[in-house]
Amino acid sequence: MISRTMGMAWAAPGAALAAALALSACSNGGGNASRDQIRAVGSSTVYPFTTAVTEQFARRQTQFKAPIVESTGTGAGMKLFCAGVGARFPDIENASRAIKKSEMDDCTKNGVRDIVEIQIGIDGIVMAESLRGEAMRLTPADVYRALAADPYGKPQTAKLWRDVNPALPAIPIVVYGPPPTSGTRDAFAELILQKGCDANPAMDALKKADAKRHTAICTKVREDGAYVESGENDNLIVQKLSANPDAVGVFGYSFLEENADRVRGIPMNGIVPTYETIADYSYPGSRPLYIYVKGQHLNVVPGLRELVAEYANDWGRGGYLARRGLIVAPADVSERNRQIALNFTPLDPATVK
Amino acid sequence: MTDTSLNDRATHQQTAPGGTLKMTARDVDVFYGSKQAIKNVSIDVTQENVTAFIGPSGCGKSTFLRTLNRMNDTVASARVTGDITLDGKDIYGADMDVVQLRARVGMVFQKPNPFPKSIYENVAYGPRIHGLASAKPDMDAIVEKSLRRAGLWEEVKDRLTDSGTALSGGQQQRLCIARAIAVDPEVILMDEPCSALDPIATAKIEELIHELRGRYAIVIVTHNMQQAARVSQKTAFFHLGTLVEYGDTSDIFTNPRQTRTKDYITGRYG
Amino acid sequence: MSTIAPVMQPTPKPQQARVPTDWTTTSMQGRIRRRYRAERRFRLLGAGAVLLSTAFLIFLLVSMLGQGLRGFTQTELRLPMDFPAARLALDQAALAGPNARAALAAVDLEAATAQAADRAYGAGAYRLLSDGAWLSVRSAIQADPHILTRRIDIWVPTSTAIDLAAKGDADADAEAGYRLLDARKAVRTSFSTAFLTGSDSTDPTLVGIWGALKGSLLTMFVTLVLAFPVGVLSALYLEEYAARNRWTDLIEVSINNLAAVPSIIFGLLGLAVFLNFLDFPRSAPIVGGLTLALMTMPVIVIAGRNAIKSVPPSIRDAALGIGASKVQVVFHHVLPLALPGILTGTIIGMARALGETAPLLMIGMRAFIASPPGGLADPATVLPVQIFLWSDEVSRGFVEKTSAAIIVLLVFLLAMNGIAIYLRNRFERRW
Structure with missing residues (x-):
């Protein structure tokens, strides 16, 4: 009877810890395993627009899992974004200002190339x-x-x-x-x-x-x-x-x-x-408001291309983003960025100030 | 009782004046830190007799009683030297299992302390943890036997599932005695068992002691001299940690050899 | 035995004459009066303190309920859908087959819904609908594909402006629009289970609390499963087995201090150890639970030690006396008697953990997640964080949803405490 009680008492935390470690091992937390949920971080100003887009995306394209958006602030989000490439790092950075040269250097240092800069509108x-x-x-x-x-x-x-x-x-x-x-x-x-x-x-x-x-x-x-x-x-x-x-x-x-x-x-x-x-x-x-997308993540997480395309479709004058307070960029700027979004044209580091 | 235990007893018993020797103590000292509580006590406990320890408060009788079943082990600063044996085997030796010792040498405390469980569970707990009964009918038999021997069966047989703490003081103490009996001990130590009870309950307990005598070796600590005179056959008088006199009860009370004993008996000090 | 000599008494010493105290002087009477007054004052103070606490509680409940009960209701618009006329490229056979989802996704239900609204209520009426109104149409089709051959009325959620107008909180245009619709019996405001079953959303008319509630449940589960056994066993060891020396004193002081450490420090610890060093998934309940377990364990240890200390030594002696081993004494006698006190400490610790926001923000449980977590390693958020995020939203419709979420949090807290109190009473024994 005693050994049963003792056994129960030790089993509970032991089992829980084992389950935790097992879960973490077989989850997408570690190393270069792939992820099935898109992750976005960054500006609290761009947050309402990105969340609206991810929601529409999740509703219309039910074959993909709903993306996760975190409001960390532009600076903190850039640090996470430029920390590296792989399933552990975010795919999209929301920014209420252009990327700085120091941040770009950080990105290059950690192996993040092929950054696509897309202006989504004006604030x-x-x-x-x-x-x-x-x-x-x-x-x-x-x-x-x-x-x-x-x-x-x-x-x-x-x-x-x-x-x-x-x-x-x-x-x-x-x-x-x-x-x-x-x-x-x-x-x-x-x-x-x-x-x-x-x-x-x-x-x-x-x-x-x-x-x-x-x-x-x-x-x-x-x-x-x-x-x-x-x-x-x-x-x-x-x-x-x-x-x-x-x-x-x-x-x-x-x-x-x-x-x-x-x-x-x-x-x-x-x-x-x-x-x-x-x-x-x-x-x-x-x-201007931007999103930065990692071109290298196109084969890390499914749905990234479709999500960015959804963005480009919805930032127009009659779209629901405008209804939420996004001010549309001038027509030529909009069209240029739409092309960048569809083709995933990377940003030239030399143009960053 | 199994056959092997009977054999054990047969090889180790010695017949001494006054009865078969059950426990012996030789040159026992007990220290609490640096303070010495028991000085050089030597005593015999015999199977057939009830041995009483008497003496004024604080003279060490309870302390010495607790050395007999190693209850002093629970006090961190306690240290016991000397020889104490049960059936010839040193109870402080490395090969003596303290858990088994305490099953063989049971204890009843001053304030009745039944477990906050049912009456049945109180009595059944001991046999259960020592594996003395596996099936329910066997356990029922042990519980009934223990309660009968403790003189409590008739009063509680219809309410075995009631809480043990709901009984009266005297009944609780008898329940504690039944609980001690249930693990089939050889010695029962009683530390002032009646001091918290009214006279009627006290009388019942004393009657019980008479009935249990012989089947179990009983040692009773009491500050009530008249009780010692009523219940015991051997009496030991303790004073300030030393054993002053030990002998037949009738001798101690009518013709004590030591002056201190005589002074205590006659009430010169309390 | 009958020759015991009579007891001798000492002789009394001579004494001086005694002066009795005068209990009737004015100073004595004054003292008596002051004493009674002090008693009355103290009783009034105590009653006043109780009344004040009750007043705070009532104020909190009334303001929360006042603002939040509306959050559980939703305004819906009757939308007449004429499926045959809409000529959707959809038929019942496709919906029964394996490609049902793709078939549904291929059809532009949004446009169909907007057109139906315009037809029923005039041009531009699609603005009366919520952005997610077409989802209700989709669910209706999925539930009963037969409606594709008929014209039926589907109740769909309205936009935030109409929803606020129904509750009397919108601007003049919206109010006018709502009154018109109300006159045509086209709108209804009713209790919506959508709030309790839905997940986070950017649209206040579609938002739900289930995602955060499930996240809280999972996180609390992990916290309890880790903190309770570790805390109780630590308390037992420290009280029953550990020697009393300088090391155990140091451990006791450390645990007492740990219980007072601000929770944000645990968040930093979780971030540094679990996320950065051990590489656990970000925003997962497992990490949140681990962090909160670190925070809750000292509380349980302290409460447990006090409960174990209060078990009377007579019970221990009784058990030892019939030959129980130390482990048996602890688990059969001490622990059951200490359990009510331990459970009280656990209630306090878990209630605090349920309401914690700061450490969970640090480990990333602050993201917008549009679906509830599947398991312990999926990204999730918890109720207090969800409340915090909603309080920062632009749309006015979120104000009542935030209050409604607070009500859900309070109900969850009450339920948790209720279970613990029930368990504690069951284990309560008198000795």
């Missing part, structure tokens, strides 16, 4: 305020002077928007925006902050003299509480704007569209963020 980084707030009109220079840690190399003293530009209302500077891990933040820094910084001719000269210092001055954001990092949760930013009519939020255009009954876009350089102004790049915060 707008909008600055928005509550409908109940005072109507503001901003320029990139205003935003830079309000949010930089050391504007033009001098200490940051502005507390009200009026301190930055006398035409603006005398309300405290409170901006909710993405954290440094987010691709949206990178794009915000590049499209708005740097533009505002380079409006000053002295900064232009500094760029040639000391590029590092130039980047630091132009993109470092103040940390004294005026800029509040709000994680990857853009719904939270919208809620905060509703609660505080003086605050300003930074997020993607799709959130603006969805919550038009609570917030409105702030005109930048006089241009109001709308579908049209973002699509034709007249709004300063427009940026």
Whole structure:
């Protein structure tokens, strides 16, 4: 009787551990075994579009397993993507900015060649305020002077928007925006902050003299509480704007569209963020959205070619991606990328900046 | 009882004055860490007699009793030196299985401690783990026999599945005695078995001891002198860890040889 | 025996006169009054604390139920499908054969559904339907291929805007559209099992919680199977067998500290050891279960040790006295009596593990997975992570689904605790 009890007590964890190891061995976790589920990682801005495409793909092509999409942020996703080739590594990277040279070098170093870069559409980084707030009109220079840690190399003293530009209302500077891990933040820094910084001719000269210092001055954001990092949760930013009519939020255009009954876009350089102004790049915060696909994975996981083709079919003006807030790229750009998607034309590393 | 055990007893028994020797102790010391609790005790336990250990509180009677079935092993700091034998075999020797020893030398404790199981299970547990019965009818027979010998059968035969802890104090103690009897011991050690019971229950237990005498060698520790006088034939008087006097009960109580014994008997100290 | 001499008594010593205490002075009375007041105050404080806790609980339940009950309902539109007129390249024979799936996939049911909507409710009416409405048509055909020869009404899910309008939460256009449809008795809002049986989706009208629920079940299963035996056996060994020396003291301190370590550290550990070093599949319940088991085990060890310590030594002595070996004493007597306490510790540990999000995010159980996991090594997600992901979605329809998912999580938690409490009561014994 005792040995039975003892046996039972030892058998349970022993069996469980053995089962675990067996499962892991015969699953697709290890080495170069092939996988039957496509894996995508990357930007939280592109995430809603990729998930919509994978869902349609799973419904229409029931012979393939539904792909898995993880929202890790563009930077972290690139690291996973460039870590190597094989079943252990993701097949697709969603990116809200173009791949950097350092990341491309990383990829080549780990054996990842044949990367296909496909632009799927355009997104707008909008600055928005509550409908109940005072109507503001901003320029990139205003935003830079309000949010930089050391504007033009001098200490940051502005507390009200009026301190930055006398035409603006005398309300405290409170901006909710993405954290440094987010691709949206990178794009915000590049499209708005740097533009505002380079409006000053002295900064232009500094760029040639000391590029590092130039980047630091132009993109470092103040940390004294005026800029509040709000994680990857853009719904939270919208809620905060509703609660505080003086605050300003930074997020993607799709959130603006969805919550038009609570917030409105702030005109930048006089241009109001709308579908049209973002699509034709007249709004300063427009940026292209990409997916990067590993050409080498075409024979690692089934369905990859069909999934990318599905993407190309659905990003048109009347497609359901547009209904979810994706702004369609200009016709020639769209067509060019459609060809790239169908032919899996690899990206030339030399063209990466 | 199997035939081999009978043979064992035959080869090792010695006839000594007062009866057949069952357990002997020679020059036993017990230490708890550096403190010595028992000093140089030598004593005989005979098959036919009930041996009583008496003495004031804290004099070491329970400690010495527990050396007889190696219950002191459970205390980490306890150390026992000297010779203690059962049927001539050293119980602290390397070849003595302590589990078997404790089945042969049973123990009944001061506070009744039946298992929180049914009455049947309480009695059947011992025989089950020692493999004394395999089939249910055999086990039923052992349970009934033990309960009868303990004088409890008539009171519980209709409610064997009731919990053992639902009985009265005296019944619980008799259940514990039945439990000890069920594994067919040769010696039964009783550590103040009646101190937690009322006088009627106490009387029943004392009557039981009379009935069990002879079939089992019984050693009883008691702080109640009158009880010792009633139940035992041999008495040992302990004082501050030493054995002061050991002899026939009638001698100890009427004509003690040591002054300390006489003082204790007459109530000069408690 | 009858010549025992009478007991002698010592002689009493002389004493001084005693001054009795006066119990009636004002200071004495004041002390009495203050004592009663303190008792009353304490009772009020205790009752107040209980009321406050109950109020928090009621507030949580009411707000969750208020927002979330709507998430279990779905708005559907009556869609008259005229199959013969639609001239689909599909016949019943093909559906009975081995290539049924391919046959269905070859037909453009989406277009057919959109056209049927336009025909019934006017041009552009396809926008009233959910993106996945055609799936309902497909399921209807699969269930009963005979409908291909008839005209029948199929109830299909509506778009998010109409769904929100039905619940009074949409903009003016959608509300107007909904009222029109309601007047024609073309819409109904009812309890949908689709939420409980479906998986994750980008469309709030089609989303379901089953994928995350199954992931949680699998992960909890792995956690329990690993943490419970290891925790209980460790507790038994440490209490019953291990010597009391500096090493065991060190182990005890370490286990106590482990129980207080923030859960994210276990996530990092899981990432480093299980995913990077041992190469287990990412996002799988087996890895999640292993990580959570590491986290839960110290809690079970601590609760187990306390429960084992509280088993009275008299039971152990009794068992030893009739010749039970150490192992028999532990497994036949100590463990059954310590089981209620051990189960309580297990309940606490498992409840904490069920709600853990941070460590599972680190090992990748945060992906969008449109189908439930098949086994322990398939990618999955768990309920709290699913709630977290849905709370970040753009579409407004996800707000009620998030609250509904919270309700499911609470029900799961209650069920788990209920089972454990039932088991604990069954093992409860008085000694």
